[in-house]
Amino acid sequence: MASDPMLSMDGVSVEFTDDGGVLDLFGDSETVRAVNDVSLELGEEETLTLIGESGCGKSTLGKTAIGAQKPTSGTVSYRGQDIWEARNDSKNASIPFDEIRHSLQIIHQDPGSALNPNQRILTSLQLPLKKWYPELGREEREERIHTLFERVGMSPPSDYLNRYPHQLSGGETQRAVLVRALLLNPDLILADEAISALDVSLRVEMMDLMLELQDLFQTSYLFISHDLSNARYIAEKSGGRIAVMYLGEIVEIGTVEEIVENPQHPYTKALQWATANLYEDEDDEEFPLRKIDVPDPTNLPSGCSFHPRCPNAREVCKRQHPGRIHAGGDEENYARCFRADDTHEYWHSPEIADEPPVDSP
Amino acid sequence: MSNSDTIVEVRDLNVTFEMNRGQSRVVRDADLDVARNETLGIIGESGSGKSMLASSFLNAVVEPGVSTGEVTYHPDDGEPVSVLDLSESELNRFRWEEIAMVFQGAMSSFNPVTTIRTHFRETLQDHNRDIPAGMDRARELLESVYLDPDRILDSYAHELSGGMKQRALIALSLVLEPDVLVLDEPTAALDLLMQRSIVTLLRDLQAEYDLTLVFITHDLPLLTKLADRIAVMYAFNIVEIGTTDDLLYNASHPYTRALLDTTPDLNVPVEEMNIIEGSKPDPVDHIPGCSYHPRCPMADERCRSDDPPMMTVSNSHESACFYYDEADDAVTISAAPETRPASGQSAATDGGEN
Numbered sequence: 001m002a003s004d005p006m007l008s009m010d011g012v013s014v015e016f017t018d019d020g021g022v023l024d025l026f027g028d029s030e031t032v033r034a035v036n037d038v039s040l041e042l043g044e045e046e047t048l049t050l051i052g053e054s055g056c057g058k059s060t061l062g063k064t065a066i067g068a069q070k071p072t073s074g075t076v077s078y079r080g081q082d083i084w085e086a087r088n089d090s091k092n093a094s095i096p097f098d099e100i101r102h103s104l105q106i107i108h109q110d111p112g113s114a115l116n117p118n119q120r121i122l123t124s125l126q127l128p129l130k131k132w133y134p135e136l137g138r139e140e141r142e143e144r145i146h147t148l149f150e151r152v153g154m155s156p157p158s159d160y161l162n163r164y165p166h167q168l169s170g171g172e173t174q175r176a177v178l179v180r181a182l183l184l185n186p187d188l189i190l191a192d193e194a195i196s197a198l199d200v201s202l203r204v205e206m207m208d209l210m211l212e213l214q215d216l217f218q219t220s221y222l223f224i225s226h227d228l229s230n231a232r233y234i235a236e237k238s239g240g241r242i243a244v245m246y247l248g249e250i251v252e253i254g255t256v257e258e259i260v261e262n263p264q265h266p267y268t269k270a271l272q273w274a275t276a277n278l279y280e281d282e283d284d285e286e287f288p289l290r291k292i293d294v295p296d297p298t299n300l301p302s303g304c305s306f307h308p309r310c311p312n313a314r315e316v317c318k319r320q321h322p323g324r325i326h327a328g329g330d331e332e333n334y335a336r337c338f339r340a341d342d343t344h345e346y347w348h349s350p351e352i353a354d355e356p357p358v359d360s361p
Numbered sequence: 362m363s364n365s366d367t368i369v370e371v372r373d374l375n376v377t378f379e380m381n382r383g384q385s386r387v388v389r390d391a392d393l394d395v396a397r398n399e400t401l402g403i404i405g406e407s408g409s410g411k412s413m414l415a416s417s418f419l420n421a422v423v424e425p426g427v428s429t430g431e432v433t434y435h436p437d438d439g440e441p442v443s444v445l446d447l448s449e450s451e452l453n454r455f456r457w458e459e460i461a462m463v464f465q466g467a468m469s470s471f472n473p474v475t476t477i478r479t480h481f482r483e484t485l486q487d488h489n490r491d492i493p494a495g496m497d498r499a500r501e502l503l504e505s506v507y508l509d510p511d512r513i514l515d516s517y518a519h520e521l522s523g524g525m526k527q528r529a530l531i532a533l534s535l536v537l538e539p540d541v542l543v544l545d546e547p548t549a550a551l552d553l554l555m556q557r558s559i560v561t562l563l564r565d566l567q568a569e570y571d572l573t574l575v576f577i578t579h580d581l582p583l584l585t586k587l588a589d590r591i592a593v594m595y596a597f598n599i600v601e602i603g604t605t606d607d608l609l610y611n612a613s614h615p616y617t618r619a620l621l622d623t624t625p626d627l628n629v630p631v632e633e634m635n636i637i638e639g640s641k642p643d644p645v646d647h648i649p650g651c652s653y654h655p656r657c658p659m660a661d662e663r664c665r666s667d668d669p670p671m672m673t674v675s676n677s678h679e680s681a682c683f684y685y686d687e688a689d690d691a692v693t694i695s696a697a698p699e700t701r702p703a704s705g706q707s708a709a710t711d712g713g714e715n
């Protein structure tokens with residue numbers, strides 16, 4: 001390998017211990033493995049889209065990727081520098097932690113939360129510049145902000161910059177927050193459900209804008225979405241890949257053709273069913289799941305975590321945990337499902353006797 | 362549709378709010394017939410007036426909004442009910458026993474300190490129903506929405522996932538046996554997989570309990586999997602209404618066509634995805650002529666001055682566009698197949714050639 005990838009995650013797991021806080025959905029204090037043994041690489045100007053249901057760990061994985069969440073095990077490296085080592089042992093770090101954090105930016109699901117409601121947009125946007133580029137004068141700062149506002153179609157900039165966040169529409173807020181992230185010229189932007197809150201008609205526009213700016217700023221994107229159609233749009237336009245997460249694991253990762261046209265994993269297929277198309281949808285009627293609800297994450301199912309919901313589950317799926325099966329012959333893309341392996345004992349294993357499709361909390 | 366068995370009839374409905382900037386008219390002269398036992402979808406962007414229209418079915422527009430016009434409910438047997446004239450106490454009965462509503466924010470409508478069982482029980486009690494029989498029905502309803510009654514009834518809302526809560530709420534809304542269920546963006550806050558699952562089970566519920574469903578959403582693909590008919594709202598009124606197939610394969614209003622064209626579709630090449638140009642109308646503005654003319658590629662002088670009435674496209678299909686029969690050439694839909702499938706309901710069939 002010529003040089004270290006911009007970002008790499010190696011065997012990353014993240015565990016939370018429920019102390020009656022956010023995860024108090026299921027009662028007693030238990031450990032939740034939000035991310036389980038994920039390895040990923042992201043190069044320059046590369047785009048990866050993570051999809052999955054809420055609670056699958058995609059946001060945690062995203063935060064871990066940008067150094068905002070410490071992994072319980074495994075490493076996250078930026079250009080070869082372990083992010084958490086840089087933080088804990090700044091003397092020996094080849095890249096200071098501060099520089100890493102500022103190269104890895106985030107746009108939240110609720111973009112407004114990034115803007116102080118009591119400050120004019122201009123003030124909010126100047127803050128990160130002041131912090132990271134203290135050598136810039138006021139005029140230079142404003143000029144950078146103005147240029148970017150023009151670039152994202154918020155023109156004339158002063159009209160928008162003098163407003164307060166509540167005076168912007170959803171799409172405008174989203175743009176302002178995008179500008180805020182881009183001002184720091186980051187290598188990676190994590191966009192966590194950043195367009196989900198917008199009207200359908202505005203989403204394509206926003207995605208287009210982000211991809212246009214990718215060319216201009218040479219940023220990589222880590223998109224997080226629960227919507228396969230957005231993921232597909234981003235991945236196809238950017239030539240990037242899609243990773244499907246389920247209960248903390250990447251259960252399938254591949255190109256648009258692999259994930260959208262020819263998914264191997266039954267869970268990916270279920271997500272596809274969930275992404276209703278207007279025309280030419282097949283198999284409308286069949287539930288592609290044996291159970292509607294996601295199981296309790298503090299008590300993961302044995303074997304393949306998807307087996308209680310999987311319509312194709314067989315006895316072996318209750319016992320064995322599927323590894324990464326590279327069906328396409330590609331080293332990086334894989335599915336964690338025995339069905340991707342023609343020679344697996346799965347094919348001789350008996351089907352699981354039917355259980356009622358009801359779930360319990 | 363007008364001669365079939367109508368259960369809710371809306372005439373000249375207006376919903377207005379007095380604001381500092383002037384009067385905001387969020388529903389304007391709307392007419393609509395909901396047929397008994399149908400699933401009617403109402404689609405529109407946020408702010409199109411769709412929620413206000415639907416809230417008026419139960420006279421549930423919140424203060425200081427005012428609904429005027431006529432909303433008539435035709436029960437299976439008995440006299441028609443003029444909904445906008447009901448008193449508070451009549452409404453309270455009406456809203457559970459005739460037309461029930463589940464709305465998006467409703468997931469927080471469970472009281473956090475009482476169990477789901479208590480919610481069912483109190484609802485039955487408040488309406489003087491037989492509790493054991495009502496609780497039997499509750500269990501049956503919970504099972505229909507894929508919940509285990511034994512566990513759910515003893516849970517508190519915060520112990521349930523969003524999808525479970527929403528399903529429990531749908532079950533609760535049906536416990537007093539309403540004939541009509543209005544669902545306003547009931548799944549919007551949920552994962553797509555849960556949304557689609559709920560839509561699938563609503564189809565079953567509708568058949569099982571002889572319901573009339575009115576489903577309000579901005580999600581057109583999801584709606585086509587559920588609705589028999591779809592009404593499209595733009596700028597505070599219905600601009601097109603027809604069967605789901607009418608709309609999918611012969612949309613006859615430029616706005617509907619633009620909406621169909623801009624809907625992300627996994628089958629459409631990315632390059633062909635478009636957006637609707639122009640901005641949404643302001644509820645304070647009076648738009649002369651056709652409300653869509655500022656954004657319509659077909660607009661001409663007549664459109665700028667005259668307001669197009671509902672024009673008949675076919676006996677199941679109407680469009681408020683002077684040039685409804687030219688709309689298909691003027692606004693193309695990338696995802697649409699060349700020909701309309703030969704038979705039936707798109708929701709129940711595979712939509713055409715592959």
Ligand code: SF4
Binds near residue numbers: 304312322
């Ligand atoms: S390994 Fe078995 S249970 Fe898991 S996804 Fe594949 S078929 Fe389903």
Ligand code: SF4
Binds near residue numbers: 614615669683685
């Ligand atoms: S009436 Fe005119 S402006 Fe209105 S939708 Fe039809 S063509 Fe467009």
